[in-house]
Amino acid sequence: MTRVDLLRVPWVGRLVRSRWPQVLLTVALLTGFVLAIVAGLAGTPVGNRNFGIVGVWIAWWAALMLVAVPVLGRGWCGVCPLGAVGDWLQRGAVLAPGRRGLGVGRRWPTKLRGRWLQNAGFLVLALASGAILTQPRVTGLVLLVLLLLAVGVSLVFERRTFCRYLCPVGGFVGLYSQLAPIELRVRDKRRCAAHRDKTCYVGCAAGSGCPWQVYPGALDRNPPCGLCLECVRTCPYDNIAISWRGFRSDLLTAPGHRPDEAFKALIMLGSALLYAAVFLGPWGTLKEAALGVGTGAWLAYAGAVVLLLVGVLPGAFLLAVQAGRRVGRSELPLKRAFAVYAGALVPVGLAAWIAFTLSLVLVNGSYVGAVVSDPFGWGWNLFGTTGARWAPAFTGLLPLAQSAVLIAGLGMTTVVAVRLAPQAHAERPLGQAAPVVLFALGVTLGMLRLLVG
Amino acid sequence: MTGERVARLLVLAAVVGPLGVALGGRLGRRQGSAVVEVHARMASDGGWGPGAITVGVGDSLRLRLVSDDVMHGFAVGHTTIPPKDLKPGIPEDVTLRFDRPGTYTFYCTRWCGVNHWRMRGTIVVSGVGAEAAEDDREPVPVALDLDLDAPHPAAAVPGAAPDAARGWPLVAELPNADRDPEALGTAAPADVYLRLRADPAHAHRTDEELWNLVAALWLSAGSPAERRVGGELYAANCAACHGEGGDRRGVMAPALAASLPPSTMPGRGRPADFTDRRTMLGASSALLAGKILRGGMGTGMPNWGAILTDEQVRALVAHVWTFSLSDHQP
Numbered sequence: 001m002t003r004v005d006l007l008r009v010p011w012v013g014r015l016v017r018s019r020w021p022q023v024l025l026t027v028a029l030l031t032g033f034v035l036a037i038v039a040g041l042a043g044t045p046v047g048n049r050n051f052g053i054v055g056v057w058i059a060w061w062a063a064l065m066l067v068a069v070p071v072l073g074r075g076w077c078g079v080c081p082l083g084a085v086g087d088w089l090q091r092g093a094v095l096a097p098g099r100r101g102l103g104v105g106r107r108w109p110t111k112l113r114g115r116w117l118q119n120a121g122f123l124v125l126a127l128a129s130g131a132i133l134t135q136p137r138v139t140g141l142v143l144l145v146l147l148l149l150a151v152g153v154s155l156v157f158e159r160r161t162f163c164r165y166l167c168p169v170g171g172f173v174g175l176y177s178q179l180a181p182i183e184l185r186v187r188d189k190r191r192c193a194a195h196r197d198k199t200c201y202v203g204c205a206a207g208s209g210c211p212w213q214v215y216p217g218a219l220d221r222n223p224p225c226g227l228c229l230e231c232v233r234t235c236p237y238d239n240i241a242i243s244w245r246g247f248r249s250d251l252l253t254a255p256g257h258r259p260d261e262a263f264k265a266l267i268m269l270g271s272a273l274l275y276a277a278v279f280l281g282p283w284g285t286l287k288e289a290a291l292g293v294g295t296g297a298w299l300a301y302a303g304a305v306v307l308l309l310v311g312v313l314p315g316a317f318l319l320a321v322q323a324g325r326r327v328g329r330s331e332l333p334l335k336r337a338f339a340v341y342a343g344a345l346v347p348v349g350l351a352a353w354i355a356f357t358l359s360l361v362l363v364n365g366s367y368v369g370a371v372v373s374d375p376f377g378w379g380w381n382l383f384g385t386t387g388a389r390w391a392p393a394f395t396g397l398l399p400l401a402q403s404a405v406l407i408a409g410l411g412m413t414t415v416v417a418v419r420l421a422p423q424a425h426a427e428r429p430l431g432q433a434a435p436v437v438l439f440a441l442g443v444t445l446g447m448l449r450l451l452v453g
Numbered sequence: 454m455t456g457e458r459v460a461r462l463l464v465l466a467a468v469v470g471p472l473g474v475a476l477g478g479r480l481g482r483r484q485g486s487a488v489v490e491v492h493a494r495m496a497s498d499g500g501w502g503p504g505a506i507t508v509g510v511g512d513s514l515r516l517r518l519v520s521d522d523v524m525h526g527f528a529v530g531h532t533t534i535p536p537k538d539l540k541p542g543i544p545e546d547v548t549l550r551f552d553r554p555g556t557y558t559f560y561c562t563r564w565c566g567v568n569h570w571r572m573r574g575t576i577v578v579s580g581v582g583a584e585a586a587e588d589d590r591e592p593v594p595v596a597l598d599l600d601l602d603a604p605h606p607a608a609a610v611p612g613a614a615p616d617a618a619r620g621w622p623l624v625a626e627l628p629n630a631d632r633d634p635e636a637l638g639t640a641a642p643a644d645v646y647l648r649l650r651a652d653p654a655h656a657h658r659t660d661e662e663l664w665n666l667v668a669a670l671w672l673s674a675g676s677p678a679e680r681r682v683g684g685e686l687y688a689a690n691c692a693a694c695h696g697e698g699g700d701r702r703g704v705m706a707p708a709l710a711a712s713l714p715p716s717t718m719p720g721r722g723r724p725a726d727f728t729d730r731r732t733m734l735g736a737s738s739a740l741l742a743g744k745i746l747r748g749g750m751g752t753g754m755p756n757w758g759a760i761l762t763d764e765q766v767r768a769l770v771a772h773v774w775t776f777s778l779s780d781h782q783p
Contacts, residue, residue: 020456027463035471042475045521049542081467094460378478379517379544 003243005187007232016232016242019095022079030081032060033143035375040140044377048390050136051375054367056143057133062361065353069173073180076173078227082146083163083170086154087211087228097207097233105158108165115260118171119267123309125168126271127302130278130290138293160211163226174223175264176350178250178343179412184216184225184232187241192217200231200240207233216240221254223261251416255343255423259335262342263310266317269345269443270309272352276450280359317342320435328421328432341436344417348440351409352447355402359451362398366391399452406444406451413440488546490517493525493539493561496568501559503574510580514549526562529576530760536562551578558759564693567708570755592758594743597639601743602750607643607734609650611664617779620669623662627670634674642667642778643734668778674738675771683772686765690757699727699776709753724754727776734777741770 007013015021032055040052047053068076077083088094092101131138146167153162163170186192192200192215200216203209210216212226216235219225232240256262277283278290289301321337324330330337369388374380381387394401417436421429492502498521508514518527520539528536529549537545551557561572594601624632637645646667649655655663675683688697694709696702701724710723725744727733745766748756757766 023460024463027460027467030464031467031470034468035474038471038475042479044519044542046542088464093457094464096457376475376478377519377542379519380478 003241003245005241005243006182007240007242012242016229019097019233022229023095025079026081026084029079030084033081033147037140037143037147039375039377040136040138040143042140042376043136045136046377047134047136048364048367049371049374049377051371052136052139052143053134054364054371055375056139058361058364059368062357062365064173065357066361069176069180070350070354071180071182072227073177073182073222074173074225074227075180075182077163077170078229080163080169082150082167083154083160083226085147086151086162087160089151090154090159091208097205103155103158106156108157108161113165114258115171115264117166118168119260119264121166121168122171122264122271123267123306126267126274126309127305128293129275130287130298131293133279134291159209159213160226160228164212164224170226171264172268175261175268176346176353177222178346179247179350180222181245181247181249182242183222183245183249184227184240184242185219186216187239189217191237191239195237197236199234199236203230204234204236207231209234221250221256223250247412251343251346252419255340255420257336257339259339262339263314265342265345265349266314267309269349269352270313272349272356273443273446273450274305274309276352276356276359276447280356281450317345317436317439320439323435324432327434328429329427330432332423340420340423341417344413344420344433344436345440345443347412347416348406348409348443351405351412352443354409355405355447355451358398358402358405362394363392364390365393402451403448406447410437410440410444413437488515488517490519491527491574493518493520493527493572494522495566496571497566498522500572501561501574505575505577507577507579508549508551510551510554510578512550514551514576516547516549518545518547519543523565524563525565525572528560528562530558530560531762532557538563549576551576554578554580560760562689564705567705567712569693569705570753573759592743592746592763593638593739594746597739599740599743601740601747605641605732605735605740607641607731609643609646610730610734611646611660613661615661615664615668615778617665617668617672620662620665620667621673623658623666624669624673627666632670637670637674638738641735641737641740642671645670646734671738671774671778672771675768675774679768680771680775682765683768683770686761686769687772691769694724694753695727696724699773701726713751713753727773730777733774738770738774741773742766745769 007016036052036056039050039055043050043052064076088101090101090103090105091097125132125142128138128142132142133139149166150162153166154160192198195217197204198215199206199209201209201214207230210231211228212224214224216225216231232242256265278287281287285297286301289295289297292298318334318338321341322334324341325332325334325337332340366388367390369385371377373383373386373388379386414433414437417433417440418429421432489503489506491506494500494502506514506516516527518537518539520541520543523541525539526536527539527545527547528534532551534547534549537547539545555578557576557578559574559576561569563569565572630636631649646663649663649666650660658666672680687695692703693705694701694703696706703724706724725732744754745761746756746758748754748758761769
């Protein structure tokens with residue numbers, strides 16, 4: 001697909017280069033974030049009447065999964081209030097570029113780089129999701145801890161260390177941003193190579209050096225870039241493009257090759273299955289164990305989930321990749337093939353999350369009206385919508401929509417897996433890809449069983 | 454004002470705004486002290502909060518009732534105040550006024566969990582009123598000095614369920630002394646059956662006929678309207694443990710047994726089986742009323758004396774007899 005450089009559209013270019021739209025959006029989201037914390041901690045403990053639960057896990061989650069990630073990729077990270085507060089403190093400014101603010105600016109230890117900490121963080125949140133998603137106090141506490149952690153890390157370590165190495169949401173968004181039709185890249189790499197000052201990385205009077213520690217001239221995938229747009233402002237040659245491209249571009253042009261990223265894809269995929277089973281499945285005992293955080297039943301549940309997500313599922317995928325290597329007579333080492341083909345699971349994983357989110361949102365979306373008028377559950381009626389009844393929407397179409405999304409995800413995974421085969425140096429590309437596609441088919445059928453029946 | 458300053462003010466407002474709104478809301482609620490906010494939570498999480506409220510006779514008591522977890526209900530015992538359902542997180546306002554001093558019990562009317570019956574609180578109404586809410590008269594079971602915990606096996610048991618309908622014509626033939634409601638209220642059906650069996654005047658009747666007669670005598674103690682009220686009270690308050698058909702197969706029965714500590718008392722933790730004629734026909738109406746009023750210490754059976762009126766208890770007893778003295782079908 002031909003790329004369309006959006007920054008060449010005059011009004012888009014003006015919007016992106018000005019800091020105001022980004023700051024205003026971030027401040028609005030920060031208001032919502034603080035409101036969610038306060039409502040969670042001080043409001044009603046009834047989840048569906050508390051903004052902490054409804055605003056975050058229904059409204060925000062729906063916007064993230066159905067719009068932001070599939071369409072804008074890392075777009076959320078560009079306006080996320082969690083990382084913005086630390087960023088402002090580091091720069092000593094909210095709007096003005098290039099100032100010196102607070103913070104020691106130490107480098108993040110080399111040994112802790114990579115996605116393992118993000119994977120662990122996401123796993124911990126997944127294990128406690130029964131409490132986080134249903135109890136406002138726990139949600140408020142988790143959001144507050146994340147905010148304090150993000151600010152604390154930014155005061156000790158350089159740039160967006162928290163966003164890049166620790167934020168569990170950032171890891172999730174980054175993984176699936178590979179599919180997004182939006183990308184930030186340089187227009188001419190030779191211009192970057194020739195640019196001695198590298199203002200995009202070190203900063204200048206027009207803006208900060210890349211907070212995400214990325215050199216745009218070498219950027220070939222979406223995950224490392226947080227779409228903070230600083231490089232658009234600091235490049236003296238107007239050499240940055242934000243383009244509309246085809247879906248799945250990263251997966252084919254720059255497949256992942258690291259085990260931490262492969263595990264991330266598998267943990268996210270397994271988590272989608274887990275959430276669907278716990279929150280939408282018919283197993284009361286499972287749900288009870290997941291909700292009873294800290295109880296003996298929950299410990300057993302947590303152990304089983306860890307085993308499933310970091311043992312059984314990756315093990316099964318490893319067997320599928322190994323079978324593909326044998327059938328396809330691939331020369332690629334197993335470890336490398338495992339990492340490369342994990343990228344093929346990104347479409348089916350995103351489809352699983354979207355399908356799960358559709359259930360969540362269409363069934364529970366009507367709670368949003370009530371909490372907007374009464375965010376703390378104290379009997380207010382600010383906008384006259386407190387009495388809005390719970391009214392599931394379009395549930396008749398839900399199975400159809402979920403099936404379509406899941407099948408589309410499987411189709412995209414199949415295309416990616418087949419087109420990755422040449423990179424695996426396989427003599428029989430289809431034979432190499434087949435077991436991976438079968439693995440994805442199993443996951444898709446599992447999701448269909450859980451969501452559609 | 455520079456753009457940077459405006460941006461900083463916006464950030465400040467974003468952080469302080471929600472905190473200010475919450476704080477203002479809290480203070481506003483406290484200043485509106487005329488309203489008492491009462492939170493309902495399952496008994497295991499604290500029950501009613503506050504659990505004790507005071508008010509003067511004739512004063513308006515404005516309550517804002519909020520369920521913090523599941524569906525609850527609010528009602529006040531010994532009053533005609535209609536019950537109020539409390540949906541989770543949706544405040545309900547009620548205004549109460551008491552004409553008589555005393556201690557009233559408010560309670561949950563929805564089966565919110567195995568310890569639902571523990572969800573009780575008190576409203577102490579002080580001052581001078583027409584008459585005290587608490588009846589100074591001794592309840593009949595106390596006046597009779599009944600041992601509510603003693604086993605009461607029936608001295609005789611019919612082979613099949615008696616048919617009260619066939620016993621009605623025979624009741625009219627009994628002398629008035631045998632139909633005295635007060636005497637029947639303190640007697641067990643099995644004892645009355647044995648007395649009639651021993652009476653030469655009934656020697657010509659079969660055992661089945663006599664049991665039909667006894668059943669008719671007992672069921673005639675309550676009017677159809679009273680039994681209907683009793684049925685409604687039973688469905689609302691008793692069926693969850695004792696079962697809709699009185700056979701202790703209520704949905705809460707297994708959880709009730711599991712919730713009680715291990716006990717050496719046989720049968721403790723299992724609701725009474727009202728269909729078991731071997732025990733039921735050895736009990737009197739006064740004994741059943743006593744059990745309802747006091748409850749079963751340590752058995753999970755709540756005391757209803759603080760909630761039900763004497764008329765309601767009588768209606769309930771009249772309904773309970775239908776399980777063992779007729780071919781009652783739920």
